[in-house]
Structure formats: C-alpha cells, structure tokens
Amino acid sequence: MKGFGSHMTFNYPSGTRVNKQTVQTKTTRSKGYGNRGATLENDLNVTNKFYVDSNRANIHKKPTPIQIVDVHYPRRSAAVITEAYFKQPSTTDYNGVYKEKYIDFEAKETKQNTRFPLSNIHDHQIEHMSSILHHGGISFFIIRFTTLDETYFVNLPFVLSYWENQNKGGRKSIPYDHIKENGHLIPLKYQTPVDYLSIIDRLFF
Amino acid sequence: MKGFGSHMTFNYPSGTRVNKQTVQTKTTRSKGYGNRGATLENDLNVTNKFYVDSNRANIHKKPTPIQIVDVHYPRRSAAVITEAYFKQPSTTDYNGVYKEKYIDFEAKETKQNTRFPLSNIHDHQIEHMSSILHHGGISFFIIRFTTLDETYFVNLPFVLSYWENQNKGGRKSIPYDHIKENGHLIPLKYQTPVDYLSIIDRLFF
Numbered sequence: 560m561k562g563f564g565s566h567m568t569f570n571y572p573s574g575t576r577v578n579k580q581t582v583q584t585k586t587t588r589s590k591g592y593g594n595r596g597a598t599l600e601n602d603l604n605v606t607n608k609f610y611v612d613s614n615r616a617n618i619h620k621k622p623t624p625i626q627i628v629d630v631h632y633p634r635r636s637a638a639v640i641t642e643a644y645f646k647q648p649s650t651t652d653y654n655g656v657y658k659e660k661y662i663d664f665e666a667k668e669t670k671q672n673t674r675f676p677l678s679n680i681h682d683h684q685i686e687h688m689s690s691i692l693h694h695g696g697i698s699f700f701i702i703r704f705t706t707l708d709e710t711y712f713v714n715l716p717f718v719l720s721y722w723e724n725q726n727k728g729g730r731k732s733i734p735y736d737h738i739k740e741n742g743h744l745i746p747l748k749y750q751t752p753v754d755y756l757s758i759i760d761r762l763f764f
Numbered sequence: 765m766k767g768f769g770s771h772m773t774f775n776y777p778s779g780t781r782v783n784k785q786t787v788q789t790k791t792t793r794s795k796g797y798g799n800r801g802a803t804l805e806n807d808l809n810v811t812n813k814f815y816v817d818s819n820r821a822n823i824h825k826k827p828t829p830i831q832i833v834d835v836h837y838p839r840r841s842a843a844v845i846t847e848a849y850f851k852q853p854s855t856t857d858y859n860g861v862y863k864e865k866y867i868d869f870e871a872k873e874t875k876q877n878t879r880f881p882l883s884n885i886h887d888h889q890i891e892h893m894s895s896i897l898h899h900g901g902i903s904f905f906i907i908r909f910t911t912l913d914e915t916y917f918v919n920l921p922f923v924l925s926y927w928e929n930q931n932k933g934g935r936k937s938i939p940y941d942h943i944k945e946n947g948h949l950i951p952l953k954y955q956t957p958v959d960y961l962s963i964i965d966r967l968f969f
Contacts, residue, residue: 617892622826625832625845643848661864690822693819693822694863
C-alpha cells in the first residue's frame with residue numbers, strides 16, 4: 560500500500576483489531592457537493608492553519624504516536640524507518656492556546672445518524688480530559704455525523720455524564736437528539752470549515 | 765539497528781544531515797553518579813509523569829512526527845509500517861496546562877560548556893514560541909549543559925533578544941555566563957529530576 564497518508568485503518572501492537580467505530584474516524588468521506596469529501600481531520604487542519612496564520616489562536620494536531628523498532632541509514636540520504644507500529648494515543652489529538660486559555664479536544668466522526676457510540680472514546684482520553692478541566696483548561700469533543708454532514712461542539716461535562724452513566728450499566732451511546740439539543744452546531748465557513756472558536760467565544764468569553 | 769528507542773541521530777527527508785548541535789539533543793549521556801546517565805528527555809518524562817500523577821499539572825511530550833510511506837497488514841496481527849521518514853517538528857516538543865496557564869517549551873542539550881549555540885534552535889520554533897507569548901501562554905527553553913550537569917530555565921524573551929541580534933549579524937550563541945546570570949538553575953529532585961514548575965511558580969505566580 561503505497562502513497563499512504565495519515566488516514567487509515569489499522570491494528571494496535573497488541574494485535575487486537577480496532578473496533579469499527581474508531582476506524583470510522585479514519586475513513587475518507589465520499590466526495591460530493593460543498594464540504595463533503597473532506598474528512599473532519601482535514602477540515603480541522605485547514606481551520607487551525609487559518610487560526611494560526613491569522614494570529615487568532617495557536618492550536619495544532621499532535622503527530623500520530625509511532626513505536627519505532629528498526630531504522631536504516633543509507634549513505635548520504637535520509638534515515639529510513641523500516642519497522643514501526645502505531646501506538647494508541649494516551650492523550651487527545653489537538654491542543655493549544657486561545658485568549659490565554661489552554662484548549663484540548665478530541666475529534667470524532669461517526670456514520671451513525673441516530674446516536675454517537677461511546678466506544679469511540681477511550682478510558683485514558685476521558686481521564687486526560689477530566690484532568691484538563693481540573694487544571695482550568697477548556698476541553699471538549701468535536702463530533703461529526705458524516706451521513707448528516709453536521710458537526711457539533713460537545714462540551715466535556717456533557718459527555719462525562721453519559722460516560723459515568725454507562726459505567727453504572729447505562730446506555731452505551733449518546734442519542735443524536737441529545738447532542739443536537741445540548742451540543743452546539745459548528746458553523747461551516749470557507750476559510751474555517753470547522754469554526755469551533757466561534758462556539759468557544761459564545762460559551763467561555 | 766534493532767531495539768531502537770527514541771534517541772537517535774538521523775537525517776531529515778531532504779537528505780541534508782542534521783547538524784551536530786541538533787544531534788546532541790538526541791545522544792545518550794555517559795553513565796555516572798547521581799543524575800548522570802539520564803538524558804534530558806528521560807528526566808523530563810519522569811518529571812512530567814510525576815506532575816500528572818500527583819495532579820499538579822498536565823504537560824506531555826508530543827510524539828515525534830513521522831512521514832509514513834508504506835504500511836503492511838499481516839493477517840491477524842498489527843499493521844507494520846515498513847517505510848517512513850522523520851519529519852522536522854513544526855512546533856515545540858512539550859506543551860500542556862498548569863494553574864490555568866498554557867505551557868509550551870523546547871528542551872535542548874549541549875556538550876559545550878562556555879556557550880549555547882543558537883543553531884540548536886530552528887526559525888519555525890522561534891516563530892511558534894513567539895506566537896504562544898502573543899496568545900498569553902508561557903514559553904521558554906530548558907537548556908542542559910551536559911558536561912557541567914547543569915540545567916537552566918531560560919525564558920523566551922531572553923533568547924529572542926539573542927536571536928534578533930544574531931539576525932542582525934551578531935553572535936551565533938548565548939554565552940554560558942549570560943545563561944547562568946539571566947536564566948534559572950532548575951533544581952534536581954528525586955521525583956522531579958527537572959523541577960521546572962518550581963521556577964514557573966517563582967516567575968509567574
């Protein structure tokens with residue numbers, strides 16, 4: 560598989576298959592009109608680049624963590640990694656600073672259109688994000704329902720209530736209607752395809 | 765080269781050799797008494813883990829950015845990256861949150877004992893860190909003189925003055941004496957081998 564980018568389905572080193580919901584965050588959306596065709600990750604890269612370039616915020620995607628096993632050093636050319644594995648991230652994908660506030664979030668896509676399955680989220684991510692709140696940062700999810708082409712800003716405390724309820728044996732997903740009602744639809748703009756700072760402005764400043 | 769960790773010397777994809785100063789941040793220090801033997805990166809990992817575990821701060825090292833070219837999918841086991849290259853980082857190595865403040869810094873080792881060569885620092889890092897200051901974050905360098913076994917907290921504005929002076933044709937390094945005088949020696953503690961938050965407490969809170 561040549562010409563490989565950052566979108567992929569893969570297994571973690573344990574050899575266990577990544578569940579379907581997680582993998583969906585990595586698939587490429589089918590092309591269509593308007594914004595369709597771009598993954599949430601691509602849209603966020605464009606948005607964050609515009610924020611940085613226009614001096615509005617400094618927020619970046621972290622590199623994908625890789626476990627390197629073997630490297631070759633051909634003469635007079637770049638070192639080649641010849642054996643490496645994907646590691647499961649221990650934190651979130653995006654962080655940075657906006658108006659003196661620490662920003663830390665995770666972006667998820669789902670093909671479901673009636674609910675967001677909590678299996679998309681890992682224990683250690685919830686732990687990490689709870690810690691961010693404790694230290695006075697702003698932490699949230701950006702959730703895209705790809706078939707509806709709707710992207711929501713979902714604040715961490717709202718997700719935490721469903722997470723804790725799940726741990727007590729409650730439902731394993733957040734209904735779409737609840738996200739529509741309690742989350743915040745993120746406006747799609749040309750220069751900022753996922754203009755989440757407009758929501759942060761409204762909620763926190 | 766098997767059993768490969770995160771410490772290495774390498775070439776960037778352009779094929780140009782990384783200069784010696786940069787490479788020094790990746791070498792392993794010779795083992796000896798006390799703290800000697802641990803790289804600055806290892807010491808920072810231990811320190812940051814303690815900060816996170818004790819709920820004092822949430823600061824992490826970002827993964828090394830890798831350009832993936834080829835991946836194989838053996839049946840029923842983890843995906844294997846079989847061709848990849850190191851990319852030059854576009855930001856800094858460490859960021860996170862402490863007492864509601866955004867923290868963003870770069871760690872550098874040098875074997876020099878009379879000066880810190882500015883060639884250790886890249887243009888885009890200076891740009892990135894200046895942007896952090898603009899948005900109200902705290903940005904700085906942690907510089908270790910390995911042969912002296914001294915580690916300093918060096919605030920960004922101090923480095924910027926040397927950087928700008930260099931761009932006007934001035935000296936290409938910061939004298940050790942100036943760092944000793946204007947930087948802040950970071951205390952070595954058992955649980956926090958590079959207790960930089962104690963300096964931040966003193967300077968910012």
